[in-house]
Amino acid sequence: MIDAYNAGAASVDMFFANLVAFARELNAEEQRHMAEKLSEEELAVLDLLTAPTLALSKDEREAVKQIARELLETLKREQKLVLDWRKYQRTRADVRLTIEQVLDRLPQRYSQQHYQVACDSVYQHIYDKYYGA
Numbered sequence: 001m002i003d004a005y006n007a008g009a010a011s012v013d014m015f016f017a018n019l020v021a022f023a024r025e026l027n028a029e030e031q032r033h034m035a036e037k038l039s040e041e042e043l044a045v046l047d048l049l050t051a052p053t054l055a056l057s058k059d060e061r062e063a064v065k066q067i068a069r070e071l072l073e074t075l076k077r078e079q080k081l082v083l084d085w086r087k088y089q090r091t092r093a094d095v096r097l098t099i100e101q102v103l104d105r106l107p108q109r110y111s112q113q114h115y116q117v118a119c120d121s122v123y124q125h126i127y128d129k130y131y132g133a
């Protein structure tokens with residue numbers, strides 16, 4: 001029985017050592033997306049939304065993070081990024097409209113100019129990175 005206990009403790013120690021090694025291997029960007037509790041996709045959108053370096057409060061930043069999450073969820077759930085969506089004006093316009101509708105909930109601190117820049121940069125990112133289903 002004692003040997004089973006020691007074997008369990010050894011495996012816990014090995015697991016912890018492996019976990020520490022893994023954490024050290026993460027680059028700064030990977031650590032950042034884990035700290036922000038966002039996927040890499042969501043973090044890319046968040047970076048675009050905060051690029052103008054607005055001085056956001058903690059609550060505003062959390063709201064923007066939620067909007068980044070919701071935007072990608074909406075585009076995927078509503079199947080806006082179908083195969084060859086970029087080829088057709090109607091599907092491109094539908095994606096653009098969805099982006100504008102979701103980003104319309106950005107905090108008040110975003111001026112009309114910041115909102116427009118955010119919409120343009122997020123649309124361009126989605127256009128460049130999401131080819132379709």
